[in-house]
Amino acid sequence: MSFVVRRGQTYSARLVIPKKLRAIFGKNEFKKYLGTSNRKEAELLAAPLVLKWKKLIEEAKQDCVMARAKALEKALDKDGQKNDEDEFIKGVIIEDEMEDIILGGRDFHEVEDTHLNETAKTFYGIASGQIIMLEEYVDGWVASKARPWTRCEEMLLPSTRRKQPLSQMPSL
16 A cells, blocks of 8 residues: 555655544544655655554554553452452453454454464453553652652752751761
8 A cells, every 4th residue: 555645746645544543643644745746755755754653553552452451440440349259250351352452352362463462461461450550650659759859958058058067967
């Protein structure tokens, strides 16, 4: 499939965005004027653009999948209490969602694509609460590190410097 389209005398690069992701990007397609009337040159100019756009689409797909996994985990963990029967039912629900969303309705064990299998395992881990995304810890970590140099500032800044000899200053 060619991603180079002639518009008048010049070429543009074009890549259609999948329908499910159009709301995320706010448009139906990526397009960029290439400023050349030579098809070969246009194809060379379009190649890195198309790769970048495909990467953006793949990242958006991954983000959507992981967002659905997090939403599923929150929906299934409403009461916070766990027992074996509930865990089994949650596992079945998560597997069904994983197979529908990621594997296109195929059974996990029938899929040979290792990338899809890894994505499916990650989805299952997030939805089941076995994997916790780093972003869930960031706000707490940032708050805990908000003023790490306060003690040093007290010792070094003239306005907050203590009136005591260096020998009595606390060590770092």
